[in-house]
Amino acid sequence: MPVAAEGFFLDPGYRGTLQQQIQEMVLEGIRAGRLRAGDRMPSSRALARHLGVSRITVTLAYTELVANDVLEARGRSGYFVSAAAPALPPARSAPPELDTGIDWAARIGTRHSDHGMPPRIQDWHAYPYPFIYGQADPTLFDHQNWRKCALMALGRRDFDVLSHDFYERDDPMLVDYILRAILPRRGITARPDQILLTMGAQNALWIAAHVLLRPGQSAAIEEPGFHGFRTILNQHGVAIHPVAVDEGGMPPEAIPRGVSTIFVTPSHHFPTNATMPAIRRAALLDLARRRDFLIIEDDYEFETSFLRPAQPALKSLDRTGRVIHVGSFSKSLFPGLRLGYLVGAAPFIREARALRVAMLRHPPGHIQRTLAHFLALGHYDALINRMNTAWRRRRQAMSEAIAQHGLNVAGSGDFGGSSFWMRAPDGVDTEELAARLRQDGVLIEPGHVHFTRQPAPRNLYRLAYSSIPQARIAEGIARIARAIG
Amino acid sequence: MPVAAEGFFLDPGYRGTLQQQIQEMVLEGIRAGRLRAGDRMPSSRALARHLGVSRITVTLAYTELVANDVLEARGRSGYFVSAAAPALPPARSAPPELDTGIDWAARIGTRHSDHGMPPRIQDWHAYPYPFIYGQADPTLFDHQNWRKCALMALGRRDFDVLSHDFYERDDPMLVDYILRAILPRRGITARPDQILLTMGAQNALWIAAHVLLRPGQSAAIEEPGFHGFRTILNQHGVAIHPVAVDEGGMPPEAIPRGVSTIFVTPSHHFPTNATMPAIRRAALLDLARRRDFLIIEDDYEFETSFLRPAQPALKSLDRTGRVIHVGSFSKSLFPGLRLGYLVGAAPFIREARALRVAMLRHPPGHIQRTLAHFLALGHYDALINRMNTAWRRRRQAMSEAIAQHGLNVAGSGDFGGSSFWMRAPDGVDTEELAARLRQDGVLIEPGHVHFTRQPAPRNLYRLAYSSIPQARIAEGIARIARAIG
Known part of the structure; x- marks a missing residue:
């Protein structure tokens, strides 16, 4: 890495010569981990100009550092941090803890970090049997x-889209495509002032909650349900009413009086x-x-x-703007894309847009336009066709292996999806089961993290087939069955 | 555009034949603007399968639509929406206003939209003399x-970075580069747990305010100052104390007692x-x-x-974690990139990260990695060198033209930047001046939008040189001088 002269500053209070100070700056940079073996130092001319000192001062400092094996000179290429320079790991390279x-x-409490996500396995792709969800x-x-x-x-033709501050707008090409080709598949017709692009579904849900809810209000969510709803509502100081779902999702008659908003996944309960x-739905x-x-x-x-064929979305039955619809391309493309949308009544979208502008302006123009072209x-x-073909096959393999080993499916869905909701025998703690299986190369998701009420059932778990190769499914399920014993 | 079969749904309550219903669905799609002339219809086989009807029913419906000039058949290529089909503009194509x-x-008020940004000129690049800022x-x-x-x-090597849900993490390669090569130029040394990547500076400021401030608390901002501070604080219900700046920025002795946080731009006042x-600073x-x-x-x-040479940042003098530093690549690369960062004490960054995860997860992986490579x-x-060379020249041209025409500079900065802060004679209303100049192809920015206290001075304005070609500067300034008269 070339090192920029701009990273060096003279200290007016330094007691010593300029040359000493330059040598110390370089040594300090190495100690702090900013300069590493092989990095190219700024030229003596550039550093001298930046610091406002004579070039000979810098040259003398560099020469001294070469003599001490801290730098090495490579002819006309300049000076480099020597391989002999101490290379400290970043963790040790930091300044002493100064956050005192x-x-x-x-001052700030832990009101956000207290309501975080369940623990995640970051290196899931290193495991041979990753029945993990959502990657x-x-x-x-x-x-x-x-x-x-x-x-x-x-x-260059799209440079404006890529580079400009859109202020509050979205890429009109992407909006047009979603309105004309994506929403109609969900049975939804909407105008441009009834849609807002967001940084994925999570951002859409957060914006919706922030616009609609205030501390002290109450909301109903599904039990079990998406932990993201819970995190967002907790962070907003909203009282949460978990409503137990059955085989048809959230039963309306169980929704308590007084809630101002409910969060549901009617097409495909999470x-x-x-x-x-x-x-x-009606x-x-x-x-x-x-x-x-x-x-x-x-x-x-x-x-x-x-x-x-998919059922139309709940939003498609909505005639009064009472449903706010959240969609995302994270599952169909990839979660790192971070693109989703909110569809709702124009007055709501207007507020949501004003919030998004203050919060983050807009999703990056380049990502919006890339997706629009795609x-x-x-x-x-x-891609959807190919993915669905693969998932259909994997689902078949899952069903067969699950049946063969006598595992118990608690919920599989009639339309598709990417996972099975499973029930282990009473007395099995799936958190403990997951830990044991992990040693065996198998990743499963304990189910208690999806419950709001505590203590949650401990014998439920989820098996997703969105990231596991089909050929590994049978052996993975066999290992789970063995571990349950 | 190919039209997907999935966008069509049968209505169980429809009174009429299936064939009629299919014809009406197509006509409705055209009326609603979802189907446009030249779009390719789904094949009769695909539509029949999706709807669960016989293929002959779809073929009969298509044939009837061809006879009516709504569709046209192009041999083996299939059926297309006819050029004769009514092409309604999207605005008329929407369903009737249902947000009733x-x-x-x-329910939601206008607490976000009330505190929006000053009006922006979206098509600024269509003007020959755009002295506009920040593009x-x-x-x-x-x-x-x-x-x-x-x-x-x-x-493929970077596919994980591109596609995965990072959960709460940032791209380690980008974080490493910012810690080692960007922050040192500002005199700042930080550890990985003291930095958080954000969706540009706006997002960084919003997150900082949301973590640190609660309704009823008070904050000081610069007067005049960045409207973004004001919007964010207003949206959070925080009392704002504007502190008048002088030629050295915000005078500490003018900060009122009782504020919990101040927002400043010490390196380069906005x-x-x-x-x-x-x-x-001390x-x-x-x-x-x-x-x-x-x-x-x-x-x-x-x-x-x-x-x-730039002065080190205020943060570089901070020994107690009291300064939260916000940086961004929007100005040095382009604003549509939407990447910035927060540097602060580890307990603060921990909360900010938990908030960001719930709010939007993380900036898109692809953008993070692209920047890391760049x-x-x-x-x-x-790029910075090239940009600074161009800006130095443009600034020189601006200075000369401003002096030649006797315009009055209110603030130009000693270090560089991308704009001049200008004062028109008393009695000139720069909002009115801007409207007149726009007719003449010149864009300037009225200054009153940067003031919190009302009534704000009306005779200040800003002239930026970041988006105007050097060769147009002289004529642009001449037009401004003529318009001021």
Whole structure:
């Protein structure tokens, strides 16, 4: 790495010669881990100009450092940090802990970090049997066309989209495509002032909650349900009413009076995979009207109905703007993309947009335009087809292995999806089971993290097939069955 | 555009034949603007399978639509929406306004949209003399190497970085580079647990405010100052104390007692370009310690010190974690990039990270890795040099033209930057002046939007040279001088 002269500053209070000070600056940079073996030092001319000292002073300092094996001179290429220079790991290279003198606990508390996500396994791809949920599968992704679209979006013609501050706007090409080609598949018709692009579904949910809810209000969520709802509501000081789901999702009659907003996954309940029947959807909307609550519909995994045609979204039945619909490309493309959207009544979207502008302006223009090209050229549809074909096969392999080993499915879903919701025998603690299986190369997801009420059942778990190669499924399930014993 | 079969749904309540219903669905899609002339319809086989009807039913419906000039058949290529089909503009194509039955004003108010940004000129690049601030200049940007780095980051080796959900983490390669090569130029040494990547400086400021401030607390900002501070504080219900700046930025002795946080731009005051002298920085830190307030340092434009070496950031003098430092690549690369960072005490960064995870997870992996490559390969330093060379020349041209026409500079800055803060004669209303100049192809920025106290002075304005070609500067300034008269 070339080292910039701009990283060096003279200290007016230094007691010693300029040459000594320069030598110490270099040594300090190495000690602090900023300069590492092989880094190229600024030229003596550049450093002299930046510091406002004579070039000979810098040259003398460098020569002394070479003599001490701290730097090495490589002829006309200049001076480099010597391989003999002490290379400290970054953790040791930091300055002493200086975060003192401020009572952080009193000042900011832990109101955000207290409500974080369940622990995650970061190096899941190092395990041979990763039944983990919600990550991308590199073997299914269409690298080549994504690269092509990214390059198109990086072209000079698209430079405005890439580079400009859009202020509060979204890429009109992407918005147009979502309105014309994505939402209609969910049965939704919307105008441009009824949609807002977001940094994935998480950001959409956060914005919706921040606009709609205030501390002291109350909201209903599914039990079990998506932990993200809980985290967001807790961070906003909102009282949470968990409503136990059945095989049709959240039963409207169980929603307590007084809630101002409910969060649901009607198309594909998280994590049990249940789909809410049409009659219950109508009843839910009717109740919302009578009791004047709003509905946040998280339509995650909306592209994974490979077993039968998808049901239209709850939003498609909404005639009064009472449903706020959340979609995302994280599951169908990849979660690192961070692109999703909110669809809702224009007055709500106006507020959500004003919040998003202050919060982060807009999702990066380049990502928006890359996705717009990918969608418009038909690569997206082809990818969904390929993914659904693979998932259908994997699901089949899962079903067979699960049946063969006598494991118990608690919820599998009628439409598709990417996971099974499983029940281990009473007395099995799936957190402990997961820890044991991990030693055996198998990753499963304990189910208690999806419950709000404590103590939660300990014998439920989730098995996803979105990131595991089909050929490994049978052996992975066999290992789970053995571990349950 | 190919039209997906999944966008069509049968209505169980429809009174009529299936064939009629299919015809009406197509017509409705055209009326709603979802289907446009030239779009390719799903094949009769695909649509029949999706709807669960016989293929002959779909074929009969299509044939009827062809007879009516709604579709056209192109041999083996299939059916296309006819050029004769009514092509309605999207605005007319929307369903009737359905956002009724909910009292949105009572439910959500306008607490976010009330505190929005000053009006912006979206099509500024269509004007010949755009003295506008904060946009990218395509003639200076290094397209070729940015594309190269983006492609590297799209390679299979980097696929994990691109695609995975990082949960709460940042790209370690980018964090390492910022810690080792960017922050040292600002005199700052930090550990990995003292930095958080954000969606640009705006997002960094929003997160900092959300973690640190609660409704009813009070904060001091510069007057005039960055409207973004004001918007964020207003949205959080925080009392704002504007402190009038002088030629050295915010005078510490004018900060009222009782504020818990101050927002400052010490390196380069926004919008007057003043730099806070070292002695005042020391006094500010001392006051913060004595009165126990925190300092948010927005170090925007930190790479534009082309007139003399940059002063180290305020954060570099901080020994107690009392300064939270905000940096961004929006000015040095382009604002559409949306990447910035927060540097602060570890307990603060921990909370900020938990908030960011719930709010948006993380900035897109691809953008993080592209920037990391661009920085590591030295393209960034070269770009900064090229940009500063161009800006130095433009600034020179601005100075000459301003002097020639006798315009009055209110603040130009000693270090560089990208704008002049200007004063028109008393009695000139620069909002009205800007409107007149716009008719003449010249864009200037009225200054009153940067004031919190109302009524604000009306005769100040800002002239930026970051997006105007050098050759147009003289004529642009001449037009401004003529318009002032």
